[in-house]
Amino acid sequence: MELGETTLVIALILSVYAIAAHIFGIWKKKNELFDSARIAIIAIAVLLTIASIWLFNLFITRNFQYEYVALYSSLDLPMVYTISAFWAGADGSLLLWAWLIAIYIAMIAVRGKSYDNLIKHAMPVILVTLAYFLYMMLTVSRPFRMLDFIPVDGNGLNPLLQDPGMLFHPTTLFWGYAGAIIPFALMIAGIYLADDTWTYRARRWALWAWLGLTLGNMFGSYWAYTVLNWGGFWGWDPVENASFLPWLTLTAFYHSTMIQERKGGMKFWNILLILLTWELVVYGTLLTRSGIISSVHTFGESTTAPYYINYMIVVLAATLILVAWKYNSIQSKKVFESFVSREASFLYNNWIFMASTASVLWGTTYPLLSEAFRGYKVMVGPSFYNQVNVPLGIALLFLMGICPLIAWRRASVSHLQRNFTMPLATAVGVTAIAFVFGIRDFYAQIVVAGSVLVIATHLVDVSKIVNRQKKLEDRGYLKNFSKAFWNNRRTFGGYLCHIAILMIIVSAAGAVVYEKEGTFNMRIGDTSSVGSYEFQLTRVDQYMKSNRQVTAALFDVYKNGELILTDANALMYYYARQDNTNVKPMAYRIGLDDLYFSAQAITPDHATLKIKVMPVMFLMWLGGFYVLILGILICVSTVIPIRQRRLSADINVKESMKKMTTESVHDI
Structure with a gap:
């Protein structure tokens, strides 16, 4: 058997073994089975690395006897694009996706301390998905299929893909796609175990996946701007939308987990958002690989569409059954006491993101539905998306400005006056000055007002954090600021991400309006x-x-x-x-x-x-590629040990209570 397919076969066998080892390990409570499963997971990552290196080698050596190499490369193709041809088609992209998933779970397996009960229950979910992908690569999406003859030359790469963006746009998107399976699996394990700490664990993985999706969308925007002949950066192309949809739901999830962590609320929201994120990741893959839509991004006709559709149906049905089964254990605490509060602002945030997701999903899917039921495609133009999402974006902009200073539980009138008088006055004043200097378009004025409000409220909150540090230990402004920054890295990193998004909004408004x-x-x-x-x-x-x-x-x-x-x-x-x-x-x-x-x-x-x-x-590229990355790295550097200890303590208390109850029953 050919080397590439041999590694895939062995990886599939090991995946099935690792699934069984986890299931029997949970059932029999034998750590030896988990240890062997961890070794199998590391071996799978090694095998998929070998398979990927082998495919790279086939492209570099121009081995056209392999059908995939012949389809996407040629003798005259520059080496940099010959390498990027690895993921130019559906088969190689699936291998890249599986390879990244294997690397993720190998990282978890290597870190033995993190291989706790939650991970033990989450890992079978990931392994089942990985095994399914491996099965597809051995049957219907074969990157190592060989021809009966050796062509003199290959077909070459689509000219639109012969751009440096081909190196970064697909790879970062698949980085995000692969990372999205971890929060989903942790969510499934958390529901099954009635362990609410899954959101804490999932949040960090979601942040890495969100970074990949963000960079993928930004590289795609820059690619469109510098390659496609229409002078724009986002055209609401169906496949652009496909990568944007999970970004929306993952962004909402990252924010709403704060309510579950702090207040024990929004549990169903978090389950829904992670389920939607993973389903939309697979849906985006379906769109780009099935040939069911027309786009410069699609990979042509494929036989894999039924496999992705069946997978989505099974995942959705299994998750809903699990939620129904464990319904009583995932009830949220009542946390909303007022429509004017920090908790309510997170709820409004979710509504806005869900409304945007629904509109983009509808606009992307409607052509398929119209063709299925009416016999012809009715395409949805950019005007539809803009009419819906521009007002939603403006609402989100102002919500971003309100959230940092609004009180938890219930905001009083005096609190609102004390915290928002100066930021609102600043926003109004700067907007008036902008009007005098010629910025008189309505939407541009709204963006100016919202942007100034966001910056002002964030600066006010930062000053409050620094002042609190000063009261604890006054060591001079710079040391107070650095200490406050270090102790509140997640807040500061989040604010940098807000500023980055603000820069993108301002640049988009300026470029479109003026x-x-x-x-x-x-x-x-x-x-x-x-x-x-x-x-x-x-x-x-x-x-x-x-x-x-x-x-x-x-x-x-x-x-x-x-x-x-x-x-x-x-x-x-x-x-x-x-x-x-x-x-x-x-x-x-x-x-x-x-x-x-x-x-x-x-x-x-x-x-x-x-x-x-x-x-x-x-500002779009500065914010999206530099400020945003810096903000995310700062957020990821935060461990939040106090909250982690508190959550661990809660789990220990629950286990102790359960043990005491069991012992009492035995005594009786």
């Missing part, structure tokens, strides 16, 4: 203008680069008569293998503006192109 654009047909030496910028076409170049012919229109850019940029490019790529011509947009940042060049046609002496001036777009 962008200027023009389409020009220019000869060499001609000058055109957009806004305060002038663009002169200086020359047209043509040259070969790797496997494509590049045609470039070059411009000098002037502002107020001053030369500020030379040799700005508008590019077109011609791929002879696919007989395909693609536009390669280029964006240049000048001050607060992005200058966006998108060629429509280029000849030896003239060019037709679209030019856009998009303000504050840099």
